[in-house]
Amino acid sequence: MSLPERPPICNLIQPGHCQFTPTFSEVPLLDRIPCGTGGTSFILRFGLPDTTKPMGLTTCACILAAAELESNDNGEKVDVIRPYTPISTNDQVGCFDLLVKDYGENGWLSSYMCQDLPIGGTIKFKHIDFNVKIPAPFTHKKIGMIAGGTGITPMIQALHAILGKGADAEQQSKTEEVSLLYGSRNSDDILGGEMLKKWSEDDNRFNYVDVLSNEPENSTFKGGERGFIDKEKIQKYLPPASDGDDVIIFVCGSSPMYDLLCGPRNEPEVTGILGELGYSSSQVFKF
Numbered sequence: 001m002s003l004p005e006r007p008p009i010c011n012l013i014q015p016g017h018c019q020f021t022p023t024f025s026e027v028p029l030l031d032r033i034p035c036g037t038g039g040t041s042f043i044l045r046f047g048l049p050d051t052t053k054p055m056g057l058t059t060c061a062c063i064l065a066a067a068e069l070e071s072n073d074n075g076e077k078v079d080v081i082r083p084y085t086p087i088s089t090n091d092q093v094g095c096f097d098l099l100v101k102d103y104g105e106n107g108w109l110s111s112y113m114c115q116d117l118p119i120g121g122t123i124k125f126k127h128i129d130f131n132v133k134i135p136a137p138f139t140h141k142k143i144g145m146i147a148g149g150t151g152i153t154p155m156i157q158a159l160h161a162i163l164g165k166g167a168d169a170e171q172q173s174k175t176e177e178v179s180l181l182y183g184s185r186n187s188d189d190i191l192g193g194e195m196l197k198k199w200s201e202d203d204n205r206f207n208y209v210d211v212l213s214n215e216p217e218n219s220t221f222k223g224g225e226r227g228f229i230d231k232e233k234i235q236k237y238l239p240p241a242s243d244g245d246d247v248i249i250f251v252c253g254s255s256p257m258y259d260l261l262c263g264p265r266n267e268p269e270v271t272g273i274l275g276e277l278g279y280s281s282s283q284v285f286k287f
Contacts, residue, residue: 014058048095060132064084064128141247183257209224258286
């Protein structure tokens with residue numbers, strides 16, 4: 001199934017059931033599927049330790065990938081570990097999908113997985129309790145999302161839980177509206193854009209807005225916003241802090257993005273633009 005054809009699916013599992021444990025396990029790359037328009041983004045499908053079961057990952061949570069790669073500096077082998085958030089759900093049995101952008105020299109492990117890892121070649125994954133973030137189902141009536149680059153993948157995972165139709169009514173979030181500001185350099189850098197647009201067209205609870213900082217003036221890009229995610233765009237599209245406990249804002253992106261919008265990721269205090277707009281630490285979750 002191509003990325004634009006994927007529907008949101010709510011199939012939540014409590015923490016503690018993921019096939020990946022705190023010990024690294026090797027699994028094979030099953031497929032590498034190009035997506036988007038830039039030629040540098042891929043859906044990477046990996047097998048699971050037990051191919052008869054789903055991954056069993058809770059929402060929202062990530063996993064850690066590891067590979068031994070050759071250093072460009074001295075040629076020595078170096079263990080490289082990076083977090084990734086799957087975009088597939090627990091409806092998928094025997095395998096899982098990552099949405100990965102090849103950043104070339106700026107993304108050592110992502111470049112290896114997108115370019116050099118052969119189909120059938122293996123890579124290591126593990127999952128630890130620390131990688132479980134904010135749990136779904138969500139109780140907030142209004143959710144705002146701010147993502148930059150590959151920070152979109154935790155938002156996709158959360159949107160599955162919010163917009164997806166699950167068999168169990170107890171898994172449904174209480175969210176009545178969700179708005180996503182997704183910052184990219186240009187339209188070729190957008191990850192999962194066609195799928196997100198389809199989800200927003202199919203569900204009036206979801207408002208999806210691309211924000212492009214370096215899109216050429218003569219491009220055919222329509223809709224969304226130009227420039228950067230700033231105070232004016234947050235006020236225009238996201239629920240206000242004055243809505244109190246009904247509101248939460250999810251943020252995921254680069255370190256400079258955190259610093260500008262809400263303060264460093266590892267600090268609970270909310271500063272930056274969201275702090276200026278009155279959002280409290282209980283209203284902002286930093287992935």
